[in-house]
Amino acid sequence: MRTFNWFRSSAATTVLGAALLGIFGGGEAAAQGRQLTLCWAAWDPANALVELGKDFTKRSGIEMKYEFVPWTSYADRFLNELNSHGKLCDLIIGDSQWIGGAAENKWYVKLNDFFDKEKISMDDFVPATVVGYSQWPKNSPNYWALPAMADAVGWTYRKDWFSRPEIQSAFKVKYGRDLAPPKTYDELKQIAEFFQGREIDGKKVYGAYIFTERGSEGITMGVTNVLYNYGFGYDNPKKPYQMQGVVNSADAAKGLEFYKELYKCCTAPGMTNAYMQEGLDAFKSGQVAMQMNWFAFFPGLYKDPNVGGDKIGFFVNPAGANGHFTQLGGQGLSVVATSDRKDDALAYIKWFAQPAVQQKWWQLGGYSALKAVVDAPDFPKSAAFAPQFLESMGIVKDFWAEPSYAQLLLDMQKRVHDYVVADKGTAQQALDLLVKDWAKVFKEQGKQVASQ
Amino acid sequence: MTTIFQPDHATIAGVSEPAKSRATRRVRGLSDRTIAWLFVAPTIALLLAINIFPLIWMIRLSFTSLNLSMSYLPLRVVGLDNFTDILTDEDIWIRLQTTAQFVIWSVVLQVVIGFALALLINRQFRGHSFWTTIILLPMMLSPAVVGNFWTLLLQPQIGPFNYLISLFTGVPPSSFSMTGQVSLAPWTIVLVDTWMWAPYVMLICLAGLRSIPDYIYEAAEVDRASAWRQFWSITLPMTVPFLMLAVLFRAIENFKMFDMVNLLTSGGPGSTTELVSITLKRAAFEKWRTGYSSALAIILFVTVFGAANIYVKVLNKVKQR
Numbered sequence: 001m002r003t004f005n006w007f008r009s010s011a012a013t014t015v016l017g018a019a020l021l022g023i024f025g026g027g028e029a030a031a032q033g034r035q036l037t038l039c040w041a042a043w044d045p046a047n048a049l050v051e052l053g054k055d056f057t058k059r060s061g062i063e064m065k066y067e068f069v070p071w072t073s074y075a076d077r078f079l080n081e082l083n084s085h086g087k088l089c090d091l092i093i094g095d096s097q098w099i100g101g102a103a104e105n106k107w108y109v110k111l112n113d114f115f116d117k118e119k120i121s122m123d124d125f126v127p128a129t130v131v132g133y134s135q136w137p138k139n140s141p142n143y144w145a146l147p148a149m150a151d152a153v154g155w156t157y158r159k160d161w162f163s164r165p166e167i168q169s170a171f172k173v174k175y176g177r178d179l180a181p182p183k184t185y186d187e188l189k190q191i192a193e194f195f196q197g198r199e200i201d202g203k204k205v206y207g208a209y210i211f212t213e214r215g216s217e218g219i220t221m222g223v224t225n226v227l228y229n230y231g232f233g234y235d236n237p238k239k240p241y242q243m244q245g246v247v248n249s250a251d252a253a254k255g256l257e258f259y260k261e262l263y264k265c266c267t268a269p270g271m272t273n274a275y276m277q278e279g280l281d282a283f284k285s286g287q288v289a290m291q292m293n294w295f296a297f298f299p300g301l302y303k304d305p306n307v308g309g310d311k312i313g314f315f316v317n318p319a320g321a322n323g324h325f326t327q328l329g330g331q332g333l334s335v336v337a338t339s340d341r342k343d344d345a346l347a348y349i350k351w352f353a354q355p356a357v358q359q360k361w362w363q364l365g366g367y368s369a370l371k372a373v374v375d376a377p378d379f380p381k382s383a384a385f386a387p388q389f390l391e392s393m394g395i396v397k398d399f400w401a402e403p404s405y406a407q408l409l410l411d412m413q414k415r416v417h418d419y420v421v422a423d424k425g426t427a428q429q430a431l432d433l434l435v436k437d438w439a440k441v442f443k444e445q446g447k448q449v450a451s452q
Numbered sequence: 453m454t455t456i457f458q459p460d461h462a463t464i465a466g467v468s469e470p471a472k473s474r475a476t477r478r479v480r481g482l483s484d485r486t487i488a489w490l491f492v493a494p495t496i497a498l499l500l501a502i503n504i505f506p507l508i509w510m511i512r513l514s515f516t517s518l519n520l521s522m523s524y525l526p527l528r529v530v531g532l533d534n535f536t537d538i539l540t541d542e543d544i545w546i547r548l549q550t551t552a553q554f555v556i557w558s559v560v561l562q563v564v565i566g567f568a569l570a571l572l573i574n575r576q577f578r579g580h581s582f583w584t585t586i587i588l589l590p591m592m593l594s595p596a597v598v599g600n601f602w603t604l605l606l607q608p609q610i611g612p613f614n615y616l617i618s619l620f621t622g623v624p625p626s627s628f629s630m631t632g633q634v635s636l637a638p639w640t641i642v643l644v645d646t647w648m649w650a651p652y653v654m655l656i657c658l659a660g661l662r663s664i665p666d667y668i669y670e671a672a673e674v675d676r677a678s679a680w681r682q683f684w685s686i687t688l689p690m691t692v693p694f695l696m697l698a699v700l701f702r703a704i705e706n707f708k709m710f711d712m713v714n715l716l717t718s719g720g721p722g723s724t725t726e727l728v729s730i731t732l733k734r735a736a737f738e739k740w741r742t743g744y745s746s747a748l749a750i751i752l753f754v755t756v757f758g759a760a761n762i763y764v765k766v767l768n769k770v771k772q773r
Contacts, residue, residue, distance in 0.1 A: 076737060270608035404522060406738055414722070
């Protein structure tokens with residue numbers, strides 16, 4: 001009896017399961033074309049996008065679903081999805097470095113015809129964002145994304161600490177100049193040394209927070225802010241993929257040494273594997289005087305009841321001995337080639353590109369790349385960090401955006417972390433090894449790599 | 453064999469007569485062998501689909517240049533190039549050394565602590581079951597949970613571990629980082645792994661200790677053998693096969709260790725705690741070097757399989773003695 005009952009109940013369960021699947025599957029099928037899934041990272045601007053997306057749903061009737069993944073697994077998760085031709089995402093806000101691979105592998109829909117048809121001009125967007133998020137090959141009129149979230153590395157500082165008379169006078173006595181947001185990395189190091197271990201309001205504080213994360217992209221996105229300004233480049237502009245003497249020049253090695261000095265002298269204990277969130281935690285808990293982080297987080301920090309408002313100040317990544325650049329962040333909005341709802345996805349892009357929507361995007365906490373928004377006369381006054389953001393977007397440089405970017409990135413993560421955090425070898429050796437690693441990757445990719 | 457399908461009266465009570473006879477006829481028409489095959493066929497099919505086929509596919513891929521991040525490039529057969537690349541790569545040998553050190557130290561500590569715990573738990577005392585449960589708790593946790601909460605415990609500024617060390621040594625708590633210092637990080641992963649898995653070794657040892665018949669100890673008592681002598685001549689030799697089994701299980705597991713170490717240190721600082729499994733994961737799913745990582749997986753599989761086979765042969769010899 002029990003056996004047959006079991007068979008019967010199993011069969012019933014199966015039939016019921018199939019029926020439920022039919023109902024829900026059928027339901028999904030019925031809703032097909034009226035629902036879009038947008039994939040991005042889980043961070044403050046994503047919340048702003050959810051808010052903004054409600055307008056799109058109101059106007060179009062298309063419901064928006066979101067798939068947000070924490071930054072540390074963002075690349076793994078979505079590159080895996082794209083690689084396996086999955087259908088999870090209809091729209092994706094992909095990292096700037098993915099553009100080469102996404103275009104070559106045809107993961108994204110090419111948007112040229114759509115832009116022409118809808119009169120969306122890339123000339124209306126900040127040039128750095130077009131090159132960084134949209135074009136592949138770089139500097140060619142081939143567009144794979146709409147610049148969606150402009151971003152760069154910037155700095156926050158404790159304005160309230162900087163303005164205290166006793167701190168100002170102590171600083172002046174020690175360094176013979178006024179305590180002010182640093183313009184150069186030498187100044188930044190001095191200020192960081194000054195605050196390191198100092199007691200403020202009965203609490204020991206530290207000089208600076210910088211990126212040191214090993215697993216994904218952290219330390220690379222941090223160290224490049226110094227390397228660019230000391231003379232590091234990715235390759236010879238006249239001879240593509242010729243890296244010898246550019247990546248590992250004596251000046252670049254000095255930049256790497258500087259980053260290590262800054263890490264050793266002026267960061268809080270235990271910051272050996274720290275990225276965006278650890279920086280936010282350190283700053284919000286009143287642990288550090290200055291913090292390196294992405295502009296994307298600054299609206300949230302400005303609103304923070306403990307360290308925001310009058311207590312926080314912002315400055316552009318300081319200059320180095322050989323230049324003044326900052327690391328580009330940000331992402332473009334693309335249509336996933338395997339999506340069954342391409343038309344609706346394109347409708348979303350068309351809606352998102354409108355100046356009014358872009359204006360609202362900025363107001364909600366996103367960073368528009370539309371010139372009409374950022375070049376407006378009142379833009380610098382629209383937020384406390386707006387002037388620094390504008391200046392930064394004019395001096396950005398990005399990491400490789402080649403299809404093999406993941407290999408290139410992980411090689412740099414390893415070499416830099418080995419030197420800066422694990423004290424392995426010299427800066428010159430680390431960069432020499434990096435050139436070797438990168439040359440190998442490009443050769444595998446079939447590129448001609450000139451040694452000199 | 454077929455009899456198990458013949459329903460008794462109670463079973464067929466709720467089934468109509470024609471259906472009953474149809475089912476019986478069908479079952480009676482099958483030979484024992486066919487029914488046996490019917491039972492094992494789904495398992496075999498599943499095994500072929502999720503184990504054997506991927507293995508064969510991986511072997512095939514290991515001879516190619518496939519890189520999934522550049523799948524637009526033509527697939528080239530590269531012969532043994534991937535294997536040569538791996539075996540001549542200094543970094544891979546360093547990763548293998550790091551893995552070997554981790555396996556040796558963690559297994560040694562787990563066996564020593566696990567065996568000692570088993571000896572303690574083997575005695576009857578008040579609260580015996582309670583303490584056994586407490587000791588077994590760590591191995592019941594997910595490695596991901598263990599990795600995350602040890603990360604918090606070991607945090608230099610707020611983690612209680614550094615404060616505890618500071619209490620005993622006087623060293624300021626925030627002056628050292630267990631996961632961030634080259635000299636401490638390898639020991640940290642050994643420590644956490646031992647904390648988690650020594651109870652597992654204890655369980656195996658406990659089974660060994662409980663399998664020793666009491667009369668042997670009684671005979672030793674009659675011969676006036678001291679407790680120490682009993683331990684050396686009875687307890688230890690008779691639990692050695694169990695200990696060896698524990699070593700085998702833990703060594704294989706730790707050779708493959710990924711999740712906990714990845715969460716604790718991400719292989720850092722630098723590459724100090726980068727076990728070969730982390731290297732493999734990075735090559736396969738972050739760098740997307742499918743051909744290369746397939747070759748590396750095969751090398752690791754052959755290494756573990758070969759070492760385990762040799763070990764099992766030794767274990768059998770020990771058992772026969």
